Amino acid sequence: xxxxxxxxxxxxxxxxxxxxxxxxxxxxxxxxxxxxxxxxxxxxxxxxxxxxxxxxxxxxxxxxxxxxxxxxxxxxxxxxxxxxxxxxxxxxxxxxxxxxxxxxxxxxxxxxxxxxxxxxxxxxxxxxxxxxxxxxxxxxxxxxxxxxxxxxxxxxxxxxxxxxxxxxxxxxxxxxxxxxxxxxxxxxxxxxxxxxxxxxxxxxxxxxxxxxxxxxxxxxxxxxxxxxxxxxxxxxxxxxxxxxxxxxxxxxxxxxxxxxxxxxxxxxxxxxxxxxxxxxxxxxxxxxxxxxxxxxxxxxxxxxxxxxxxxxxxxxxxxxxxxxxxxxxxxxxxxxxxxxxxxxxxxxxxxxxxxxxxxxxxxxxxxxxxxxxxxxxxxxxxxxxxxxxxxxxxxxxxxxxxxxxxxxxxxxxxxxxxxxxxxxxxxxxxxxxxxxxxxxxxxxxxxxxxxxxxxxxxxxxxxxxxxxxxxxxxxxxxxxxxxxxxxxxxxxxxxxxxxxxxxxxxxxxxxxxxxxxxxxxxxxxxxxxxxxxx
Numbered sequence: 298x299x300x301x302x303x304x305x306x307x308x309x310x311x312x313x314x315x316x317x318x319x320x321x322x323x324x325x326x327x328x329x330x331x332x333x334x335x336x337x338x339x340x341x342x343x344x345x346x347x348x349x350x351x352x353x354x355x356x357x358x359x360x361x362x363x364x365x366x367x368x369x370x371x372x373x374x375x376x377x378x379x380x381x382x383x384x385x386x387x388x389x390x391x392x393x394x395x396x397x398x399x400x401x402x403x404x405x406x407x408x409x410x411x412x413x414x415x416x417x418x419x420x421x422x423x424x425x426x427x428x429x430x431x432x433x434x435x436x437x438x439x440x441x442x443x444x445x446x447x448x449x450x451x452x453x454x455x456x457x458x459x460x461x462x463x464x465x466x467x468x469x470x471x472x473x474x475x476x477x478x479x480x481x482x483x484x485x486x487x488x489x490x491x492x493x494x495x496x497x498x499x500x501x502x503x504x505x506x507x508x509x510x511x512x513x514x515x516x517x518x519x520x521x522x523x524x525x526x527x528x529x530x531x532x533x534x535x536x537x538x539x540x541x542x543x544x545x546x547x548x549x550x551x552x553x554x555x556x557x558x559x560x561x562x563x564x565x566x567x568x569x570x571x572x573x574x575x576x577x578x579x580x581x582x583x584x585x586x587x588x589x590x591x592x593x594x595x596x597x598x599x600x601x602x603x604x605x606x607x608x609x610x611x612x613x614x615x616x617x618x619x620x621x622x623x624x625x626x627x628x629x630x631x632x633x634x635x636x637x638x639x640x641x642x643x644x645x646x647x648x649x650x651x652x653x654x655x656x657x658x659x660x661x662x663x664x665x666x667x668x669x670x671x672x673x674x675x676x677x678x679x680x681x682x683x684x685x686x687x688x689x690x691x692x693x694x695x696x697x698x699x700x701x702x703x704x705x706x707x708x709x710x711x712x713x714x715x716x717x718x719x720x721x722x723x724x725x726x727x728x729x730x731x732x733x734x735x736x737x738x739x740x741x742x743x744x745x746x747x748x749x750x751x752x753x754x755x756x757x758x759x760x761x762x763x764x765x766x767x768x769x770x771x772x773x774x775x776x777x778x779x780x781x782x783x784x785x786x787x788x789x790x791x792x793x794x795x796x797x798x799x800x801x802x803x804x805x806x807x808x809x810x811x812x813x814x815x816x817x818x819x820x821x822x823x824x825x826x827x828x829x830x831x
Contacts (some may be wrong), residue, residue, distance in 0.1 A: 307331040307332050308332050308333070308430055309333045310358045311334075311337070312336040312359075314362040315339060326419045326422060327423075338366075340367050340369075340370070340373040344376060347386075355382070359377065361374060361409075364392060370404070371407045374388050374390065374407055374409055387432070388411075390411070391417060393414070396414040410433070445582055448476045452469075452473070452476055453472070455467075455468035456469050456586075457596070460597075466504055467504045469594075470504045473583070474497045474498075478500060479499070480496070480497065482494070482497075483495045483566065483567050484542075486514060488597055490511075492509045492511040492513060493506055493509070494506065494508070494542065494544070495507075496545060496546050514563055517564070517566045518557065522556075522564060525557065525560075527556070528556040530552060530553065530584060531552075532551070532571050535548070547568060548570065549572065551568050552573065554567045554583050555587065556584075556591035558591050564591065565590045620648070620649050622649055625829070626804055630823070631645065642669055643660050643824040645773075645824045648683040650686055654828075655683045659712065662709065671707050674699075679692060693725055693748070693751065697752070700751055708751060708752035712732055712747075715760070720764065721764060722769075724744050726744070726746070727750055727751050728748070728750035729747065730775065731744050731747065735797060736769060740798050746761055770802075770828065770830070771830075773825065774811075774823075775822065775823060777823040778793075778824075779792075780821065793811070796810065796815075808825060
């Protein structure tokens with residue numbers, strides 16, 4: 298509807314005037330112009346009438362006589378403008394006595410939008426009513442647009458921030474309800490391939506989700522966007538909508554927005570009551586939200602596909618089982634980060650060599666598919682160098698050369714522990730979390746000395762050699778197990794040491810305890826490997 302057409306729409310008018318003749322004339326002129334009129338005699342009656350009227354049934358305009366028997370029209374106007382419920386109500390003040398420039402100025406200062414002297418010409422009154430309504434409606438329209446733009450911006454941010462189909466359903470459906478101040482429905486295909494129907498009764502209500510047949514998406518898209526990309530709106534009669542979605546809560550005719558980002562990809566469908574769209578602005582808001590939702594869901598779907606691929610690649614690089622070595626018992630755990638965290642580069646390894654059993658645990662710095670592929674490259678090179686019989690610090694030096702040539706700028710933390718047949722531990726640590734050595738007599742202690750990270754082009758010192766009598770246990774972990782926000786690494790390491798000291802001696806039981814104690818709700822991969830020397 299154009300602004301000019303809206304200016305001519307009939308209005309509801311409250312007249313407050315104690316003079317019966319004036320009330321009759323004002324009411325007659327306004328009604329003949331198509332307006333609906335409620336008339337009262339006193340200021341208190343007018344205020345009470347507005348107080349008992351619901352917010353959506355308030356009048357569009359008030360015409361108030363300045364000289365009333367119980368209070369002045371100035372006071373009435375002041376109270377109306379001072380209340381949040383009626384501050385938007387435009388006011389025309391009229392008077393047959395208070396007609397000086399000072400009276401006009403006081404009336405306008407205390408809340409009037411226009412001021413007319415009596416006797417009033419009917420044409421001037423109706424023109425003033427039209428002009429006052431035009432300004433008030435334009436202001437309300439601008440405020441409404443601003444509110445809906447703010448709601449659209451918030452909804453768009455929410456759909457792009459969604460990390461799973463539950464949060465996406467809430468963002469898209471709740472966003473449509475917030476933008477259009479109405480109930481809303483969404484139908485889309487989740488990143489896991491399940492067609493989902495989500496509903497909400499209003500902007501402040503909780504979103505409910507229900508599975509639906511996948512073919513429903515094609516049926517809805519066929520209404521306005523068959524096999525095309527982009528976004529379109531269609532209006533469906535109540536009977537057609539009910540036939541498509543019998544369990545939906547929308548009542549009456551429905552406005553359906555369908556958006557598809559790529560040909561052949563599933564669309565996103567949003568629906569609201571047709572009466573919620575009051576003009577082209579609302580249609581554009583609705584289309585924009587549907588399009589943003591389709592783009593956000595496509596990005597979420599792509600991320601899930603890449604994340605699943607990255608996890609499969611990452612797991613393919615890790616050993617499937619530990620070697621069997623006489624005199625050494627091994628246990629390990631690997632726990633990927635949450636479903637929505639980035640791919641990490643944690644790895645572990647156990648390699649029988651001519652010098653003994655080499656244990657390794659490391660972490661490629663960063664979280665990405667690149668980190669996972671570098672992890673695979675480092676692990677395979679590590680195995681090759683170990684099988685060739687190189688001592689730990691020589692392995693680190695060769696990996697250093699490899700990284701600097703093939704992956705410049707990438708750094709890796711790596712701890713190597715060689716268990717030799719003469720019951721010694723040769724530990725070479727390149728910037729990794731210190732290993733915990735649990736002596737059968739003295740208990741656990743961290744081996745803190747270490748060299749630089751791999752990838753810096755620096756040399757690596759020879760390993761430290763520690764005695765490892767029968768009963769010695771060794772624990773090596775990645776930082777995902779113990780790093781906690783707002784806690785220092787030293788305090789986390791101390792808690793880990795205390796837990797191991799008071800925990801079970803069995804390796805499998807110890808691994809379970811550590812994951813239960815430290816591995817819950819972490820945003821990073823967790824790897825740990827432990828050994829017991831017989």
